[in-house]
Amino acid sequence: MSEVFETIQQWIPAHILIGITIASIIGFIGTLIAIPIILIRLPADYFDTRTPRHWMKDHHPVLRVMGLIIKNLVGSVFVLAGFIMLFVPGQGVLTMLIGISLLDFPRKRELEARIVSQHSILKAINSIRHRFNKPPLILAPRS
Template sequence: MDNLLITVEQWISVDFLFKLTIISIISFVASLAIIPVILVRLPHDYFDTRAPRNWMKNHHPILRILGLIAKNIIGGAFLIAGFIMLFLPGQGILTMLVGLSFLDFPNKRLLEAKIIKQPIILSTINTMRQKYNKSPLTLS
């Protein structure tokens, strides 16, 4: 075991490993707090590809552009954090799903629908929603 630690210390400093551990703990706790709030607040038909999504439709065009930029930056951060959580503690798949829902790209809704239709993911989200008396997600 000591040889392994010495080998790791040759490539990565102890200070960096300590910081990575702190970041991992913070992201784990944050994901436990933030992800359920986001998933519970979603409309029940959010992942239904038949339901239209018109984000900030009645706002000034400049506000819409600024909002879209901010939304995509937040989505990218969630997506990266979710990917990292696949290897570190946290809710990686759910965090990535939230990140994808913030991003705007072609055929996004089809990708979201494919991910959300996975039985374990859908049941996890609907169980979370049920705890807060929210209706289960409907899919097309």
């Protein structure tokens, strides 16, 4: 095992490995706190493609554009962090799902619904929501 660490240290200095480890631990703890909070605050029909969603619809156009830019930047960070968490400790798929829900791109709602409708993901989300006395998610029937 020490040979593996020596090989890795040839490419990446020890202080960077320590930094990555600390960041991974902080990210793991952060997702353990943030993801359940986000999932329990979502309306039960949030991933139902039959329900229209309009973000900041009644706000000034400049605020809406600034909000969309910030929301997409935060979503990109969540998607990237979720991808990294597929290889380090953390809730990678759920973090990526939150990131995708923040991004704006064509057919996003269908992608979200497809991800959430996966049995293990839906079960995990509804389990978290049940612990906090929130109703289970409502999904449109698959066509």
